[in-house]
Amino acid sequence: MSLPTLDDLDGVKGAKVLARLDLNVPVKGGEVMDATRITAALPTLRWLLDRADVVAACSHLGKAKGAPDPAFSLEPVAAALSRALDRPVQFVADCLDGAAAEAAPGTLLLLENLRFYPGEKANDPDFAKRLAAPYTHYVNDAFGTAHRAHASVVGVPALYGPAKKAAGFLMGSEVASLGRVVNDPEQPFVAVVGGAKVSTKTAPLEALVKKVSSLLIGGGMANTFFLAKGLEIGRSLVEEDMVATARNVLAAAAERGVEVMLPDDVVVTDSIDDPRHIDVVNPDAVASDRMIVDMGPQTRERYSHVLSTARTVFWNGPMGVFEVDRFAAGTLAVAEALAASSAFSVVGGGESVMAIRRAGVVDSIDHVSTGGGASLQFITGDEMPALVALEA
Ligand code: ADP
Ligand code: MG
Numbered sequence: 001m002s003l004p005t006l007d008d009l010d011g012v013k014g015a016k017v018l019a020r021l022d023l024n025v026p027v028k029g030g031e032v033m034d035a036t037r038i039t040a041a042l043p044t045l046r047w048l049l050d051r052a053d054v055v056a057a058c059s060h061l062g063k064a065k066g067a068p069d070p071a072f073s074l075e076p077v078a079a080a081l082s083r084a085l086d087r088p089v090q091f092v093a094d095c096l097d098g099a100a101a102e103a104a105p106g107t108l109l110l111l112e113n114l115r116f117y118p119g120e121k122a123n124d125p126d127f128a129k130r131l132a133a134p135y136t137h138y139v140n141d142a143f144g145t146a147h148r149a150h151a152s153v154v155g156v157p158a159l160y161g162p163a164k165k166a167a168g169f170l171m172g173s174e175v176a177s178l179g180r181v182v183n184d185p186e187q188p189f190v191a192v193v194g195g196a197k198v199s200t201k202t203a204p205l206e207a208l209v210k211k212v213s214s215l216l217i218g219g220g221m222a223n224t225f226f227l228a229k230g231l232e233i234g235r236s237l238v239e240e241d242m243v244a245t246a247r248n249v250l251a252a253a254a255e256r257g258v259e260v261m262l263p264d265d266v267v268v269t270d271s272i273d274d275p276r277h278i279d280v281v282n283p284d285a286v287a288s289d290r291m292i293v294d295m296g297p298q299t300r301e302r303y304s305h306v307l308s309t310a311r312t313v314f315w316n317g318p319m320g321v322f323e324v325d326r327f328a329a330g331t332l333a334v335a336e337a338l339a340a341s342s343a344f345s346v347v348g349g350g351e352s353v354m355a356i357r358r359a360g361v362v363d364s365i366d367h368v369s370t371g372g373g374a375s376l377q378f379i380t381g382d383e384m385p386a387l388v389a390l391e392a
Pocket of ligand 1: 195196197198218219220292316317318321323351353372
């Protein structure tokens with residue numbers, strides 16, 4: 001794969017650039033609650049602002065349904081972006097407004113939410129054409145939407161020839177780091193998979209089992225595997241229709257000599273919010289009125305040891321209900337083991353990233369992926385429409 005980079009752009013001096021960013025930040029009462037994604041977009045924006053005449057940043061935000069909705073306006077992001085860059089940002093209240101055509105050199109525009117038009121998600125060619133009209137160049141730095149065939153990441157780049165479109169720095173580092181994990185992992189390659197959204201992880205799990213030397217399962221994902229092995233897991237969170245996937249993964253692993261590890265001690269409780277009983281038991285001894293919410297101390301130690309011997313690690317999905325302090329030990333142990341290891345480490349997934357932040361180990365991880373769904377699709381090896389569109 002050869003993704004065009006910013007340096008491959010031809011004629012950026014004096015250009016009008018449309019920059020597709022991931023500025024999908026949480027907003028509450030007109031304030032940006034977490035500016036991580038804004039910060040992540042700055043290197044590419046600064047690079048473009050140093051060279052181009054006009055830069056128009058665009059993004060989606062929240063669950064806008066194809067029509068204007070003030071709850072999902074990017075206007076608060078304009079203020080936050082202006083503070084972060086210490087320069088004016090001109091907010092454009094309609095992403096199809098041709099303001100860029102008349103903007104003075106040196107202007108940074110932020111276009112209103114792309115998903116205020118149904119054409120964005122539908123990848124409507126007419127919407128793409130109108131969106132792209134004022135711009136000579138196109139840059140995509142929105143890795144989080146790279147797995148979606150939406151207009152701003154597929155239809156728009158299709159309108160630009162080679163050297164007129166490129167991936168930004170963030171996109172480049174995502175693809176390089178995740179690419180190293182999927183295409184060229186140094187062995188032993190250990191994957192740690194947990195979390196709750198088990199059904200979204202079938203394909204990545206089936207792909208990972210073909211590449212890793214060990215698969216460490218935890219969190220809600222482990223419950224499905226326990227069920228597949230015929231254990232009774234009480235009131236634990238489980239997706240029963242995932243049992244077949246778990247069996248397939250176990251069979252594929254056995255065939256390839258891949259070690260699949262499941263917790264051999266688990267933390268069980270009667271209630272997450274108001275527990276009266278918390279015990280550590282073997283997974284075959286979970287009472288019918290209890291649920292598994294974390295892995296036990298023995299498993300923490302065993303998983304940490306395996307991680308200490310790894311050369312490559314990919315982690316997605318917390319090992320327990322880590323949002324509750326008393327059920328966070330398994331997740332924090334994995335975070336710390338990753339931080340201590342010299343392996344090339346990549347973490348993806350919304351909650352997993354929160355967990356490594358909580359553990360205070362972000363700086364010891366080689367790559368923290370900003371795109372949950374996108375990173376899983378990349379790991380699966382499926383085609384990423386936005387990357388294909390940049391390369392074409
Ligand atoms: P990610 O966002 O990292 O991909 P998921 O969205 O799949 O991860 O799952 C994250 C959630 O999984 C967390 O909110 C955590 O509380 C929950 N979770 C992990 N283990 C369990 C468990 N044993 N029972 C219930 N929920 C769990
Ligand atoms: Mg999640």
